[in-house]
Amino acid sequence: MPCPFCNPAPEDIVVANDLCYARYDIHPVSPGHLLVIPFRHVGSYFNTTDEERMAIAWLIDDCRALTDRDLAPDGYNIGVNVGEAAGQNVMHLHIHFIPRYRGDAGEHGGGVRGVMPCKPE
DSSP: OOOTTSSOOGGGOSEEOSSEEEEEOSSOSSTTOEEEEESSOOSOGGGSOHHHHHHHHHHHHHHHHHHHHHHOOSEEEEEEOOSGGGTOOSSSOOEEEEEEOTTTTGGGTTOGGGGSTTSOO
16 A cells, blocks of 8 residues: 555645645644654654754744644644554654644643543643
């Protein structure tokens, strides 16, 4: 099966730089949920180059500017799943950029510690 993140269609790219691009998640957890993805097929954040890590960081800033302008969320979660045990389903690195809105996660707040619901906060 071909990688769904390699060779993105131009109309799917929301913002990009030379080494990575952002697209909307097809299964968003909130309005504006983006994925930041290197153009190069690389499975793990830990296998990226220094240049790719910098490009990812810059693109996350660009995603924030775009999302602040268009949706004005109250906060953000930024996260990456590395490996199947951590929930990585597509073995091409992608960073989740998730806008958060007051009350969207109920009483628990929806912070990153919530990725393991069986663990107390």
